[in-house]
Amino acid sequence: MLAARFHAAGRPLSLDDVPVPVPGPDEVRVRVRAAGVCGTELHFVDGLYAPARVPMTLGHEAAGTVDAVGSQVGGWKVGDRAAVYYYLFCGGCRWCLVGRQNLCLAPRGVLAFAADGAFAEHVVVPSRCLVRLPEQLSFEQVAPLCCAGTTAVHALAEADVIPGEVVVVLGAGGVGLAAVQEARRRGAVVVAVSRNPARRAGGAHRRCGGCGRSAGSGRRGVRAVRRSGRGRGPGAGRDHGHA
Protein backbone atom coordinates (compact mmCIF):
# COMPACT_ATOMS: atom_id res chain seq x y z
CA MET A 1 0.00 0.00 0.00
CA LEU A 2 1.04 3.62 -0.32
CA ALA A 3 1.95 5.61 2.79
CA ALA A 4 3.12 9.23 3.17
CA ARG A 5 6.16 8.89 5.40
CA PHE A 6 8.38 11.29 7.30
CA HIS A 7 12.09 10.61 6.79
CA ALA A 8 13.82 13.80 7.95
CA ALA A 9 13.13 17.41 8.94
CA GLY A 10 13.24 19.88 6.09
CA ARG A 11 12.17 17.31 3.53
CA PRO A 12 8.68 16.70 2.16
CA LEU A 13 6.96 13.44 3.08
CA SER A 14 7.68 10.70 0.61
CA LEU A 15 5.07 8.38 -0.84
CA ASP A 16 6.46 4.94 -0.03
CA ASP A 17 5.21 1.51 -0.97
CA VAL A 18 4.95 -0.48 2.30
CA PRO A 19 3.36 -3.81 3.27
CA VAL A 20 -0.34 -3.79 4.14
CA PRO A 21 -0.43 -4.16 7.96
CA VAL A 22 -2.02 -7.28 9.44
CA PRO A 23 -4.16 -6.87 12.58
CA GLY A 24 -3.25 -8.84 15.70
CA PRO A 25 -5.90 -10.75 17.71
CA ASP A 26 -7.32 -7.64 19.45
CA GLU A 27 -6.79 -5.24 16.56
CA VAL A 28 -8.69 -3.98 13.55
CA ARG A 29 -7.47 -2.70 10.23
CA VAL A 30 -9.14 0.49 8.99
CA ARG A 31 -9.33 1.53 5.37
CA VAL A 32 -8.56 5.23 5.73
CA ARG A 33 -11.15 7.44 4.01
CA ALA A 34 -10.06 10.81 5.42
CA ALA A 35 -7.10 12.03 7.46
CA GLY A 36 -6.54 15.51 8.85
CA VAL A 37 -3.22 17.32 8.92
CA CYS A 38 -2.35 18.46 12.46
CA GLY A 39 -0.06 21.40 13.17
CA THR A 40 2.18 19.03 15.13
CA GLU A 41 2.97 17.13 11.96
CA LEU A 42 3.91 20.33 10.19
CA HIS A 43 6.33 20.89 13.08
CA PHE A 44 7.90 17.49 12.42
CA VAL A 45 8.63 18.70 8.91
CA ASP A 46 10.03 22.06 10.06
CA GLY A 47 12.17 20.34 12.71
CA LEU A 48 10.58 21.68 15.92
CA TYR A 49 9.49 18.19 17.04
CA ALA A 50 10.55 14.72 16.00
CA PRO A 51 8.71 11.40 15.96
CA ALA A 52 10.10 8.49 18.01
CA ARG A 53 11.67 6.90 14.94
CA VAL A 54 12.09 7.33 11.20
CA PRO A 55 10.73 6.62 8.77
CA MET A 56 7.31 7.19 10.28
CA THR A 57 3.93 7.25 8.56
CA LEU A 58 2.29 10.44 9.81
CA GLY A 59 -1.45 11.07 10.30
CA HIS A 60 -3.25 10.89 13.63
CA GLU A 61 -6.66 12.30 12.72
CA ALA A 62 -8.35 9.49 10.83
CA ALA A 63 -11.74 8.10 9.89
CA GLY A 64 -12.60 5.19 7.65
CA THR A 65 -14.19 1.78 7.37
CA VAL A 66 -13.22 -1.45 9.11
CA ASP A 67 -11.35 -3.58 6.63
CA ALA A 68 -10.22 -6.61 8.68
CA VAL A 69 -10.78 -7.73 12.29
CA GLY A 70 -8.55 -9.75 14.62
CA SER A 71 -9.61 -13.17 15.94
CA GLN A 72 -10.58 -11.85 19.40
CA VAL A 73 -12.40 -8.69 18.31
CA GLY A 74 -16.10 -8.48 19.06
CA GLY A 75 -18.58 -5.76 18.10
CA TRP A 76 -16.89 -4.68 14.88
CA LYS A 77 -17.28 -6.08 11.39
CA VAL A 78 -15.91 -5.31 7.95
CA GLY A 79 -17.58 -2.20 6.51
CA ASP A 80 -18.37 -0.50 9.83
CA ARG A 81 -17.68 3.25 9.81
CA ALA A 82 -15.33 4.46 12.53
CA ALA A 83 -13.19 7.29 13.85
CA VAL A 84 -9.77 6.35 15.23
CA TYR A 85 -8.48 7.46 18.62
CA TYR A 86 -4.75 7.93 18.11
CA TYR A 87 -3.51 6.98 21.58
CA LEU A 88 -3.21 3.20 21.33
CA PHE A 89 -4.07 2.80 25.01
CA CYS A 90 -3.90 -0.47 26.94
CA GLY A 91 -7.41 -0.38 28.39
CA GLY A 92 -6.33 -2.01 31.65
CA CYS A 93 -4.08 0.36 33.63
CA ARG A 94 -5.33 2.63 36.40
CA TRP A 95 -5.60 5.65 34.11
CA CYS A 96 -7.40 3.80 31.33
CA LEU A 97 -9.87 2.40 33.88
CA VAL A 98 -10.90 5.93 34.98
CA GLY A 99 -11.29 7.22 31.41
CA ARG A 100 -7.95 9.06 31.20
CA GLN A 101 -6.58 6.98 28.33
CA ASN A 102 -4.31 9.86 27.30
CA LEU A 103 -2.27 9.11 30.46
CA CYS A 104 -2.07 5.34 29.75
CA LEU A 105 0.92 3.74 31.48
CA ALA A 106 1.45 1.12 28.77
CA PRO A 107 0.33 2.45 25.39
CA ARG A 108 1.08 0.35 22.32
CA GLY A 109 2.07 3.60 20.61
CA VAL A 110 0.64 6.92 19.45
CA LEU A 111 -0.20 7.23 15.77
CA ALA A 112 2.30 9.40 13.87
CA PHE A 113 4.45 9.91 17.01
CA ALA A 114 5.43 6.35 17.96
CA ALA A 115 3.40 4.11 15.64
CA ASP A 116 2.71 4.27 11.93
CA GLY A 117 -0.24 6.59 11.31
CA ALA A 118 -3.04 7.20 8.88
CA PHE A 119 -1.51 9.00 5.89
CA ALA A 120 -1.79 5.59 4.28
CA GLU A 121 -4.33 3.35 2.66
CA HIS A 122 -4.72 1.32 5.88
CA VAL A 123 -3.96 1.72 9.57
CA VAL A 124 -4.05 -0.95 12.30
CA VAL A 125 -5.14 -0.11 15.86
CA PRO A 126 -6.56 -1.99 18.88
CA SER A 127 -10.33 -2.28 18.42
CA ARG A 128 -10.90 -0.29 21.66
CA CYS A 129 -9.48 2.76 19.83
CA LEU A 130 -12.44 2.90 17.42
CA VAL A 131 -15.46 5.15 17.82
CA ARG A 132 -18.57 4.22 15.85
CA LEU A 133 -19.78 6.87 13.40
CA PRO A 134 -23.37 7.82 12.65
CA GLU A 135 -24.29 7.76 8.96
CA GLN A 136 -24.95 11.50 8.76
CA LEU A 137 -21.32 12.43 9.51
CA SER A 138 -18.90 12.35 6.60
CA PHE A 139 -15.37 10.98 7.04
CA GLU A 140 -14.02 14.43 6.14
CA GLN A 141 -16.06 16.04 8.92
CA VAL A 142 -14.94 13.50 11.47
CA ALA A 143 -11.20 13.18 10.84
CA PRO A 144 -10.14 16.58 12.28
CA LEU A 145 -12.23 15.95 15.38
CA CYS A 146 -9.87 13.12 16.34
CA CYS A 147 -7.14 15.54 17.50
CA ALA A 148 -8.15 19.18 16.98
CA GLY A 149 -11.73 18.57 18.12
CA THR A 150 -10.89 16.47 21.15
CA THR A 151 -8.17 18.91 22.23
CA ALA A 152 -10.68 21.76 22.23
CA VAL A 153 -13.36 19.76 24.05
CA HIS A 154 -10.83 18.71 26.70
CA ALA A 155 -9.51 22.26 27.19
CA LEU A 156 -12.99 23.70 27.74
CA ALA A 157 -13.95 20.85 30.05
CA GLU A 158 -10.82 21.52 32.12
CA ALA A 159 -11.71 25.23 32.20
CA ASP A 160 -15.24 24.27 33.31
CA VAL A 161 -16.80 26.91 31.06
CA ILE A 162 -20.34 27.86 32.10
CA PRO A 163 -23.17 29.60 30.16
CA GLY A 164 -22.76 33.35 29.83
CA GLU A 165 -19.06 33.31 30.58
CA VAL A 166 -16.73 35.23 28.24
CA VAL A 167 -14.24 32.88 26.55
CA VAL A 168 -11.29 34.26 24.59
CA VAL A 169 -9.81 31.85 22.07
CA LEU A 170 -6.33 32.96 21.01
CA GLY A 171 -5.63 31.62 17.53
CA ALA A 172 -8.28 30.61 14.99
CA GLY A 173 -6.56 27.56 13.51
CA GLY A 174 -7.85 23.99 13.64
CA VAL A 175 -7.98 23.71 17.42
CA GLY A 176 -9.08 27.32 17.88
CA LEU A 177 -12.08 27.00 15.56
CA ALA A 178 -13.11 23.80 17.32
CA ALA A 179 -12.76 25.63 20.66
CA VAL A 180 -15.02 28.42 19.38
CA GLN A 181 -17.71 25.88 18.51
CA GLU A 182 -17.42 23.99 21.80
CA ALA A 183 -17.50 27.21 23.82
CA ARG A 184 -20.65 28.26 21.95
CA ARG A 185 -22.20 24.86 22.62
CA ARG A 186 -21.53 25.46 26.30
CA GLY A 187 -23.38 28.79 26.09
CA ALA A 188 -20.35 31.06 26.44
CA VAL A 189 -19.81 34.46 24.81
CA VAL A 190 -16.83 33.84 22.54
CA VAL A 191 -14.15 36.18 21.21
CA ALA A 192 -11.81 34.58 18.69
CA VAL A 193 -8.52 36.49 18.37
CA SER A 194 -6.32 35.92 15.34
CA ARG A 195 -3.40 37.70 13.70
CA ASN A 196 -4.53 36.24 10.38
CA PRO A 197 -6.77 38.79 8.57
CA ALA A 198 -8.42 36.15 6.38
CA ARG A 199 -9.56 34.20 9.41
CA ARG A 200 -10.73 37.38 11.11
CA ALA A 201 -12.62 38.49 8.01
CA GLY A 202 -15.19 35.77 8.37
CA GLY A 203 -13.68 32.36 8.78
CA ALA A 204 -14.36 32.16 12.48
CA HIS A 205 -17.93 33.40 12.01
CA ARG A 206 -19.00 31.38 9.01
CA ARG A 207 -17.37 28.09 9.81
CA CYS A 208 -18.57 28.08 13.41
CA GLY A 209 -22.15 29.08 12.83
CA GLY A 210 -21.57 32.60 14.10
CA CYS A 211 -19.29 33.04 17.08
CA GLY A 212 -19.56 36.17 19.22
CA ARG A 213 -16.78 38.19 17.64
CA SER A 214 -13.47 37.80 15.95
CA ALA A 215 -10.70 40.33 16.53
CA GLY A 216 -7.09 41.09 15.85
CA SER A 217 -4.49 40.83 18.55
CA GLY A 218 -3.35 43.82 20.63
CA ARG A 219 -5.69 46.68 21.54
CA ARG A 220 -8.41 45.69 19.08
CA GLY A 221 -8.59 42.30 20.72
CA VAL A 222 -8.80 43.82 24.18
CA ARG A 223 -11.61 46.17 23.07
CA ALA A 224 -13.54 43.24 21.56
CA VAL A 225 -13.26 41.31 24.81
CA ARG A 226 -14.52 44.30 26.81
CA ARG A 227 -17.47 44.87 24.47
CA SER A 228 -18.46 41.20 24.49
CA GLY A 229 -18.31 40.94 28.24
CA ARG A 230 -20.00 44.31 28.82
CA GLY A 231 -17.01 45.31 30.89
CA ARG A 232 -16.33 41.91 32.40
CA GLY A 233 -13.07 40.19 31.63
CA PRO A 234 -12.81 36.68 30.29
CA GLY A 235 -13.49 33.70 32.48
CA ALA A 236 -11.23 31.45 30.46
CA GLY A 237 -8.52 32.01 27.86
CA ARG A 238 -6.89 29.31 25.79
CA ASP A 239 -3.90 29.72 23.52
CA HIS A 240 -3.96 27.31 20.62
CA GLY A 241 -1.04 28.55 18.58
CA HIS A 242 -1.26 28.20 14.78
CA ALA A 243 -2.93 31.63 14.67
Ligand SMILES: [Zn+2]
Ligand atom coordinates in the same frame (compact mmCIF):
# COMPACT_ATOMS: atom_id res chain seq x y z
ZN1 LIG B 1 -2.70 16.52 16.53
Ligand SMILES: [Zn+2]
Ligand atom coordinates in the same frame (compact mmCIF):
# COMPACT_ATOMS: atom_id res chain seq x y z
ZN1 LIG C 1 -3.60 2.07 29.94
